[in-house]
Amino acid sequence: MIALIRYTFATVLHTQRYLAPLLLFMGLMGVLTVNGSGPLPPAYASSAGALFVCSTWLTIALMSLDDPSQRAIVVVTAGGRSFTVLLAAIGTALLSCLVLMVFGLLFPLWVGDYVVTTADLLLGLVAQLTCALVGVGIGVLCSRLVFKRQGYALVAALALVMGTLFTKGMSPVNRLFTLMSTTPDAAKLLAPAGVMLAISAVILAASTAATHFVAGRRE
Known part of the structure; x- marks a missing residue:
């Protein structure tokens, strides 16, 4: 697994496919959090929203690094365990998000x-992890x-991102943002934020299982 994650990191750095989602994240952080004041939860909601969009784009880029023939070679090299290759890509995305989370926590404090x-x-940590x-x-x-x-993938991603962000009460992201924008006391939000984090982990597990099932039928 570690070798596969290192391979994925090396490939994405070489191809520079991380640049577009990274620049988007930096741009959103600059627009949404500069010169803020008052309670921190709304500012961290903005940071988490920026990470949500960035993590979606970054994951799609990571999952599309290899064409089908190259992916087949990677799977064979990994002992025929396609699920392990999938987990390595997800692990790479999550590790990348952890690095961005540090910036998302500290940047609002620096500019506000x-x-x-x-x-x-x-x-702020729980909110960003939930969105990631x-x-x-x-x-x-x-x-x-x-x-x-890829056109269908783009339409599906946009629809899911917009639905997750703006469909009221239908996703942990929207529910968490609503709470953080209306409740200035962070201590009161920790318990519901923990629930949203648990739900988001279930969503990722379900998405991983569904993707592996579909990919397995095609392969």
Whole structure:
């Protein structure tokens, strides 16, 4: 698994497919969090939203690094365990999101004027992790393993991202953003945020299983 993750990291760095989602993340952070003040939960909701969009795009890019013939070679090299190759790509996406989460936690504090508490930082961490898990889940479902045509994958990804963000109460992301924008006390949000995090983990697991099933039938 570690070797596969290293291979995926090396490939994405070489192809530079990380640049577009990374620049999008930086741009959203700059627009949404610069010169903020007041309670931190709304600012961290913005950081989590930026990471959500970035993680979706980054995962789709990671899952599409290899064409079918190259992927077949990687699977054979991994001992024929296609699920392990899939998990390595997901692991690479999540590790990349962890790096971005550090920036998402610290950048609002640098450019804004906030009173910071431990509960604020913990809530920001949980919110970003929730959005990263859901974003990676959507990216896996909209990858080349499920959609052969990239146009269909793009439409599906946009529909899922927009639905997740704006369909009221239908996703952990939307529910969490609603709570963070209306409740300034981070301590009161930790329990519901933990529930949203657990739901997002289930969503990622279900997306992974569905993608593996579809890919297995095609292979």
